[in-house]
Each structure stands twice: as C-alpha cells, then as structure tokens.
Amino acid sequence: MSGPAKPSLHVLLAAPRGFCAGVDRAIQIVEVALEKYGAPVYVRHEIVHNKFVVQSLEAKGAIFVKELDQVPDDRPVVFSAHGVPKAVPAEAQRRNMIYVDATCPLVSKVHREAERHHKDGQHILLIGHAGHPEVIGTMGQLPPGTVTLVETVEDVATLEVPATENLAFVTQTTLSVDDTAGIVDALRERFPAISGPKREDICYATTNRQAAVKVIAQRADAVLVLGAPNSSNSMRLVEVAKVQGCPRSVLVQRAANIDWAELEGVATLGITAGASAPEVLVDEVLAELRQRYEVTVEEVVTAVEDVTFKLPRILAAE
Structure with a gap:
C-alpha cells in the first residue's frame, strides 16, 4: 500500500x-598548482567563500591559512579570488616564495582604476562593506588615507574628504546593483564633479x-x-x-x-x-x-x- x-x-x-568565471578560475588555479607543485599548496584566506569548495580542496592537499607568516618559504602559496593588499605579494617576493595570484580579473580591474585615479591626484571613495576581503585588498593597493570607504547612502551626507572637486569612486564587485545605484546618485548629487568608472564595477x-x-x-x-x-x-x-x-x-x-x-x-x-x-x-x-x-x-x-x-x-x- x-x-x-x-x-x-x-x-x-x-x-x-x-x-562565475572568476570563481571557476580561482578553484582551477589551486587544482593546477597541486598538480604542478604537489601537495601541500597553501592558500591565503578562503579561495572563495564556500565551505564545501574549501573542504574539497583541502581533501586534495590544499592548506588554508590566514596570513603569509603561516606558510613555509619553500611551499607555493595562492592568493584568494577577492584580491590582496600590495604588501602581501611584496612580502612573498622578499621571501623568494612561489606565489600565484588568483584575484578575479574583474577585481584587478577595480584595483587598476583606483591606482589610475590616485595617480591623477584624486581622493578615492570606495563603495563597499567594511572588513570584506575584497575591500581590504582594494584599499591596500594605495597609501593609507587615500581611500575612504562608503557603505550606505546615509554615509554620503557626513563624508569628510580632502577636496570636494578632486574625487573619484570605485565599487566592490559583489554589491547589490540597486543599493549601489542609490549611493552613486547621492555621491553625484553631493559632489557633482566626482569621476567614476566608464562601466559599472559590479561584476x-x-x-x-x-x-x-x-x-x-x-x-x-x-x-x-x-x-x-x-x-x-x-x-x-x-x-x-x-x-x-x-x-x-x-x-x-x-x-x-x-x-x-x-x-x-x-x-x-x-x-x-x-x-x-x-x-x-x-x-x-x-x-x-x-x-x-x-x-x-x-x-x-x-x-x-x-x-x-x-x-x-x-x-x-x-
């Protein structure tokens, strides 16, 4: 019955x-590094934010660490898809380490934009979430004090910037499209001369x-x-x-x-x-x-x- x-x-x-293509590439990077160099291959931070992915790579011989000082000099290290501050590859070079940067190319594009604005003497407003690895990586491309983080529309009203006429904005790639549009509108209203990316940074x-x-x-x-x-x-x-x-x-x-x-x-x-x-x-x-x-x-x-x-x-x- x-x-x-x-x-x-x-x-x-x-x-x-x-x-997405950036995640696919980052996982492949760890897998190919394991084939090329043998286990263990170290990975600084979660390669992508997913426990299942991290555990399956651990099973293949990847070791995930928080910082570079946990990696022995003679083993390769992969940097996560979210991007890293410039100080991280600089330290790996100083130690003559083999390192592979798995930063998503669309995050790298934001890094280059920020550098270009900085070179042009502009102060940068980064739309993003405090503490997110991508935000830490983007802010870490430039000297301290040259990037200000903007998290909400409300933040825009109280922003203190060095010169209102010489500003540019970039954004974290994984934000809400609609929320970000609201923040960009508020920035343009308060700082009409602000420059931004030709195309949206959100991936x-x-x-x-x-x-x-x-x-x-x-x-x-x-x-x-x-x-x-x-x-x-x-x-x-x-x-x-x-x-x-x-x-x-x-x-x-x-x-x-x-x-x-x-x-x-x-x-x-x-x-x-x-x-x-x-x-x-x-x-x-x-x-x-x-x-x-x-x-x-x-x-x-x-x-x-x-x-x-x-x-x-x-x-x-x-």
Missing part, C-alpha cells in the same frame, strides 16, 4: 546561478544573478539562496529577493541546513546559488526536495554567460 501522496512543488531555478555575474533572482522572486512563495553567510554576493541575492516582494527568502549552505517548517505551505519555490556555490549543492537540494514533494522544475533563464578567464602564466606547462 502506498503512503499518502506527496504535496506538489513547482521549483523555479534561476539561470544564471552558481559559479557581470553579480548583476546577472541579481537580475535572475528578481524574476523568480516575483513568482515564488519562498526563495532558497545557496551560499555562505560570509559571501557578499550570496547575501545580496537574499536581500534582492526580499525587496522584490518575497519575504520568505533565506540563505542555506546546503540541503542539510534547510528548515522544512519554513517551507510549510509553499507551492512555488525559487532556487538560486551565489557565485561561489557549486552546482552540486543545487542538485543536492533538488534531490532532497524530491524526497518530500512531487517536484516540477522550470529553469528561468534571464542571461547566458560565456565568460572565461585564462590561468596565470606561472601555471603554464613547462
């Missing part, structure tokens, strides 16, 4: 979701994932965002879904973390994944849902991504 019929659940799967993957989650959030009773609590782009996806009118939007690291009581009465569930969350975690959640529901899946495609980034030259086969 069969048990009671499972409730129906329609899943809206956001596309694009999950890994294509962040922009695309937010656009996709907006579409599914408008149709869903609840949204699950797969990602890590320290992943800025994943946290922004939750916020964006809520703003779009889906208050039952939550971050989960993987299927085991789902609070099933929160999904009580949900007929349409949106699912997406932050740029550092692997697709295997999405598959895991779908498998878990199928245990409990009669699931139909609709992939909602709002953009197609074909961006790839080359690996650093140091990893090329000799």
